[in-house]
Amino acid sequence: MEEMKVRLEAVYKAINRLKKLDQTSEIKEEISRFQDVAEKLEIQISSQLEAWDKVQLARMIERPRARFYIDKICDEFIELHGDRFYADDQAIIGGVGSIEGKVVTIIAQSRGMTAKENMQMNFGMPHPEGYHKALRLMKQAEKFQRPVICLIDTPGAYCGIGAEERGQGAAIARNLFEMSTIKVPIISGVIGEGGSGGALALSIADKIFMQENAVYSILSPEGFASILWKDSGRAKEAANKMKLTAQDLLKYGIIDDVLLEPLGGAQKSPDATADSVKQYLIAQLDTLATINIEKLVQMRYERFRKIGMCL
Amino acid sequence: MKLKGLIKRKYAVTTKGNKKREVPEGIYVQCPKCKKSIYRPELKKTLGICPHCQYYYPLSARGRLGMIVDKNSFEEMDSDLKSSNPLEFEGYEEKLEKYKEKTKQNEAVLTGKATIEGQEVIIAIMDSGFMMGSMGQVVGEKIARAIERATLDKIPLIIFTASGGARMQEGIFSLMQMAKTSAALAKHDANGLLYISVLTDPTTGGVTASFATLGDIILAEPGALVGFAGPRVIEQTIKQKLPEGFQRAEFLMEKGQIDAIVKREEMRQTLAAILRLHQKKEVR
Ligand SMILES: [Zn+2]
Numbered sequence: 001m002e003e004m005k006v007r008l009e010a011v012y013k014a015i016n017r018l019k020k021l022d023q024t025s026e027i028k029e030e031i032s033r034f035q036d037v038a039e040k041l042e043i044q045i046s047s048q049l050e051a052w053d054k055v056q057l058a059r060m061i062e063r064p065r066a067r068f069y070i071d072k073i074c075d076e077f078i079e080l081h082g083d084r085f086y087a088d089d090q091a092i093i094g095g096v097g098s099i100e101g102k103v104v105t106i107i108a109q110s111r112g113m114t115a116k117e118n119m120q121m122n123f124g125m126p127h128p129e130g131y132h133k134a135l136r137l138m139k140q141a142e143k144f145q146r147p148v149i150c151l152i153d154t155p156g157a158y159c160g161i162g163a164e165e166r167g168q169g170a171a172i173a174r175n176l177f178e179m180s181t182i183k184v185p186i187i188s189g190v191i192g193e194g195g196s197g198g199a200l201a202l203s204i205a206d207k208i209f210m211q212e213n214a215v216y217s218i219l220s221p222e223g224f225a226s227i228l229w230k231d232s233g234r235a236k237e238a239a240n241k242m243k244l245t246a247q248d249l250l251k252y253g254i255i256d257d258v259l260l261e262p263l264g265g266a267q268k269s270p271d272a273t274a275d276s277v278k279q280y281l282i283a284q285l286d287t288l289a290t291i292n293i294e295k296l297v298q299m300r301y302e303r304f305r306k307i308g309m310c311l
Numbered sequence: 312m313k314l315k316g317l318i319k320r321k322y323a324v325t326t327k328g329n330k331k332r333e334v335p336e337g338i339y340v341q342c343p344k345c346k347k348s349i350y351r352p353e354l355k356k357t358l359g360i361c362p363h364c365q366y367y368y369p370l371s372a373r374g375r376l377g378m379i380v381d382k383n384s385f386e387e388m389d390s391d392l393k394s395s396n397p398l399e400f401e402g403y404e405e406k407l408e409k410y411k412e413k414t415k416q417n418e419a420v421l422t423g424k425a426t427i428e429g430q431e432v433i434i435a436i437m438d439s440g441f442m443m444g445s446m447g448q449v450v451g452e453k454i455a456r457a458i459e460r461a462t463l464d465k466i467p468l469i470i471f472t473a474s475g476g477a478r479m480q481e482g483i484f485s486l487m488q489m490a491k492t493s494a495a496l497a498k499h500d501a502n503g504l505l506y507i508s509v510l511t512d513p514t515t516g517g518v519t520a521s522f523a524t525l526g527d528i529i530l531a532e533p534g535a536l537v538g539f540a541g542p543r544v545i546e547q548t549i550k551q552k553l554p555e556g557f558q559r560a561e562f563l564m565e566k567g568q569i570d571a572i573v574k575r576e577e578m579r580q581t582l583a584a585i586l587r588l589h590q591k592k593e594v595r
Contacts, residue, residue: 018560082452093351149351157520159548164558165566169519169539177525178496181501196519197477197489199541204490218477218486223544228479243398252397254483301494305455307487308448 001048008041035066042263046293049213051248052239055221057213058192062267064274066093066108066151070189073099073281074276077106080140082133086166088128091122091154094137096146099278102285105141107134107202110153111192124193125158131201135175142182147285150188150202155220157198172201180304181297185288187281189259190214191266192244196223205233206300207284209257210246211273213265217244217256254307319581336534342366358575367512367532367575371414372421372438375471379579380434387423389456394418400480410441418449419474424464427581428592433461436471439513443475446518450478451488454522458495467505467586472523475541478515489521496525505589507582510537510560510569527587529569531560532578537568572583 015034020026022144049057057063070077079096081088083282096103109126112118134150142146157168161173179202188205192214210216212283218224221239226232243249259276262269290294322338339348344362354361358378359368370378376385396403398434398514411417419441435457441445446454454470477485499506512535516566523529530535538545538558546553556562563569573581 123347157539160544161545161549161553164538165544167524167566167568169537170524172520172539172570173489173522173524176493176521177497177500180490180497196486197517200486200489201520204494216483218479218482224479241398241400244483249483252483254487257355267431296357297344301498304487307491308452308481308484310395310449310452 001220002070004041004045004048007202008038008045011038011041027110030301039263043210046228046263050240051215051242052221052236053247054213054245055193055215055235055239056217057140057265060265060267061113063113063192064266064270065113066110066191068113068154068202068270069151069277070095070097070106070108070145070273072271073098073278074106080137083129083136086129086133087127089122089127089133090120091124091126091158094133096141099285100282102282103136103146104148104216104285105148105153106235107137107148109202111153111158122158125156126155126167127158127160128168128199130173131157133169134202135178138179138182138186145184147185147187147288148182149281150186150205152188152190152194152199153192154195154198154218155193156195156223157201169197172197175201176204180301183291183293183297185285185291185296186300187284187288189277190216190255191277197218204300204304206288206303207257208255209259209280210249210255211266211277212246212261214246215239215244217242218244312403332493341460360575365533367534369439369473371440372416372436372484373472376421376425376434378453378575379436379469379471379582380427381429384426385423386425387421388460389422389453390417392417392449392452394447394481396480397448397484398480398482403480406442406480414438414441418453418480419444419446420450420453422453422517424460427469427579427586430466430586431466432581432586433457433464433466434469434471437473437511437518439475439511441472442478444473444518445475445478445485446488447478447481447485448488449545451554454492455488455495458492458499458522461504461506462495462502462516465502465504467507467589468499469507469509469582470512470522471509472514472518472528473511473517474514476518486517492522493525496522500527504584505584509573509578509582510563511535513537513541515539515541524568527560528571528579530571530573530578531563531569532573533560533574537563557571 018031074097080094093108109124110121111124112121155240186205187207189209194217221235221297222232225234225238266273319566344366420437422435431456506526507528510531514523514537560572
């Protein structure tokens, strides 16, 4: 693996050197040969990514985040703020927009692409008021009969004094409870990290997707290793045991679809990635619109009811 | 002096390597809070409450059941469900066996139908002595079935919570039990039925973030620690000491998170009264 990465880097260097030369037909041919080699290496590397590598990709600062997708996917988007009780949680973006003319409510956990943004958004870790805002906007979507799209990207709900005082557990629980019966289609997708109850609180949906290098788990690998082995340093080992990749969760039927990313990860070609998310959402919105809503809500119930139905 | 030595020895034996402070064996026990010694038969009389400082010992699910429901009224449900090991986690099956042996329960929750002062209820009682009351697939399934039975029979539901949260060894499958139980409660709720949740020490993590906090009426035992994140995790995150009493029942009450704090000796009559006040009027 490491060896392949070194080779890939050498190939890219060679391509760059060649590009600086006079572009004769031989040189161009040489470049294209190297590019073929690079692509083959990229494919090999991506097919051998371990769960822990994906955790790293999901956390990469360059990875496109919710705000980018909303801007790219929507023809129009109006952000709506606040939970009407306490505050506007910057870790969750909410609003109404349209995708190719289809009006939807979008609720997205928001992480920054710079250190400063990340501070402002609390690294995508919502407080109770974030979940209250999300629920308010989902109820609004139900009133106006428009589907809800949730983008999941959080290490987990925030752990702090204020979060506890204002009922972090109750806020998450209320979302699980209410989302299970909301009478509009809901699509949720993990675009980065899907960490614990804080991610689940926006994931009670009719269609659940994950991007190829996203992860979704009961707790961060660090937290998991810390609880089970009293050693958060064993996070890599934990990640590889936890079955947290999109491919694992698809196999278990926890999610419905995996959206491919460009070779090397979404950050390599953000526009193309956004387009794949957009096309997926359009197709799913069309499909879900054909299903009777009572039936859809019953199917949503059964989807979760059957997980761990013991014999 | 001789007696003191005896107390000490018993204490050392019963608590060694075991942070869960269930009523230990032995004639005398030492209270983990005030450190005074308690004559064991006395502890039974006080329902597991330290006579000196009112510390609440955790109760086994069966022990608590006996304090709440009418004698001989309990019909247990799903005592035969078996946990699986979906992540093939090393040592997990052995661990489960050990706890089954220790608690004589199939899992960390006891469920069934019973009466309280003659009023029918479905009752679920979590047992922190079984892998810290953690919720894996069987706990989630037993609770979901209990809720669905209450919905079907159109009767109230009472859940006593005591849990360290979702069970790590079952990974994402444990997490999904939060969704499953909450959705089942939504159906019970939609039928106009009463759900009382009783929070006992400790209730944290995935259980707090699902059925524990969804009661129409939420009660708590005095001093019970209830939170989403455990105190240790919060201290690590914010890098400061937490104030005295943080996340205790009295704190939750002050912050508006629960309806009432009910002493152990008054729990049965309080539940009976709430049930009485929610009895369906006869349809004429
Ligand atoms: Zn005491």
